[in-house]
Amino acid sequence: MEGNLFDIPGDLEKKFEKTISILDDHDRFRLITHYDADGISAGAVLSRTVMKYQKGFHTTFIDSFPEKVPKGSPIIFTDIGNSYLDRISEIEETVIVLDHHEVRDNNSSIPDLEDKVFINPHDHGIDGSQEVSGGTLALLLAITYDNTNWEEALYGLAGAAADKQAIGGFTGLNLQLLEASLDKGHLEKRTGLFIDGESIQNALMKACDPYFPGISGEKKKIKKILEDLEIDPDAKLESIGLEKKRKLNSLLVLSLLKRDIPVDVIESIYGTHYISPHDGLEVDILYKLLNSCARNDRPGLGLSLCLGDNKAFYEAKEIRDRYRKQMIENLKTLEERIEKKENIQYFYEEKKTRKGELAGLGMLYLLEQDMPVLGLTELDEDVDISARATKNMVEQGLDMGELCDRLAERLGGDGGGHDIAAGATVEKDKIDAFLKAMDEEVGKLLGSG
Known part of the structure; x- marks a missing residue:
């Protein structure tokens, strides 16, 4: 271990020391990670790291705790695990959990077990919803294990960007890792x-x-805008002059200001791009590729491109192009599909893996900013729910993760997540009760109920 590289508490450093001892003592690992873009990022950082030291590994992507837990090798959970502390404690194998989500169950606490390591930033005064993600937590482990592992910065920070932790600029551990990488x-x-x-x-x-x-997806309107700005529609963005770039940026900013989009969101459309000199990939592009893979049930493809598979990279680009087109079509109709109660807004979406993205982008660019949005997908027996809020709501005391956990549990379901982005699952016949309870609780917290 290279010592306390960053401003992290000593008790957290001790957990990393214990984790590194486990990594040194074993030659093969089972990596189990969340299927979203941040989970792919975390899984990629650790897969690349153990592969570098010629250790065997098998990486699996999950959405919830597996029915059967693999045996025979130490298990590393990344970007998932804090909702399953009791079940993980019962696993016979050595287990490491790297999860930036807050423990929501009041009846659960981080176990103190000899063969288990639970690394949760919230237990050490670090905000896992804004200051560190699954990917950057894995990056911190990789560079603490060996200070030559900084090439993993691209992959770790892509996870933080995927979890919208770059809006308004990276903070906390994310910022420390970024600055050191630069x-x-x-x-x-x-x-x-x-x-x-x-x-x-x-x-x-x-x-x-x-x-x-x-503007997005509107070919004729885009062509007219560019002609008015005297910009060749077929030119590459990097090839036009600074003055034309400024004019285009100003027009796009104005289009968002007219819709009362939050300033930090508007500011995030233009800014600093972070690029790896090792392979030319940039953090923003990588996270969007990984996100497209995740939203199309192809997390394994995302891992493959992170492991250097060129064929996977081009396939992921094709998936991303199709996905962006689909998302734009969905966003164009989202406002028409929104239903409202007094304090919440919600919509139904057929595809489970798409509703969270729609809810998030809708909250940023389209929908009313004074009430959270819930995306709902009907499954065979349940309704899967993605909930999104704004930073302003969180600053007023709203915690969507706590609400999803508490209200779903009350109705026999389960839920959790971050204060600004969370999810839940309840039985179909309980969804009306869930929405009613959510509406009442949000009203109490935001002062309108």
Whole structure:
């Protein structure tokens, strides 16, 4: 261990020391990680790390705790686990849990077991919803294990960006890791719009994150806008002059200001891009590729591209292009699909893996900013719920993770997550009761009930 590299508490450092001892003492591991983009990021960092030291590994992606837990090797859970402390405590194998989600069950506490390590930033005064993600927690472990592992910065920070921790700029441990990566030359930076494509017109056609209502996906309107700005629609963004870039940025900012989009969201459409000099990939592009893989039930493809598979990289790009087109079509109709109660807004979405993204982007760019949004997907017997809030709501005391956990449990379901982004599952005949209870609780917390 290289010593306390960052401003982390000593008791957390001791947990890393114990984890490193486990890594040193074994030659094979089972890596079990969440299936979303941050989970892929965390799984990629640790897969690349154990592979570097010629240790065997098998990586599995999950959405909930597995019915059967693999035996025979130490298990590392990343970006998931804090909702299953009791079940993990019963596993016979040595277990490491790296999870930035808060423990919501009042009846659960972090166990103190000889063959288990539970690393949760919230237990050490670090905000896991804003200051560190699954990917950056895995990165912190990798560089603490060996200070030559800074090339993993790209993959770790992509996870933090995927969890929307870069909006308004990285903070906390994320920022410390970013700054150290830049200082050590493992990331470089440039400034520009956070859109990409074969041409400027193509980039705006595919722009769903950031999303520009009335512009994204509208070919004729985009062409007219670019002609008015005297910008060649077929030109690459990096090839046009600084003055034209400023004009385009100003127009896009104005389009969002007209919709009363929060300032920190508007500011995030233009800023610093962080690029790995090792392979030319940038954090923003990588997280969007991983997100597209996750949302299309292909987390394994995301891992493959992180492990250097060029075929996987190009396949992921194709998936991302299709996914962006689908998302834009969904976003265009989202406002029409919104139903409202007094204090919450919600919509139904057929595809489970898409509703969270729709809820998140809708909350950022389309929907009313004074009430959280819930995306609902009907399954065979249950309704799967994704809930999103804004930073302003969280600052007023709203905690969607706590509400999803408590209200779902009251109705025989389960839930949890972060204060700003969370989820739950309840039986179909309980969804009306869940929405009613959520509406009442949000009203109490935000002062309208």
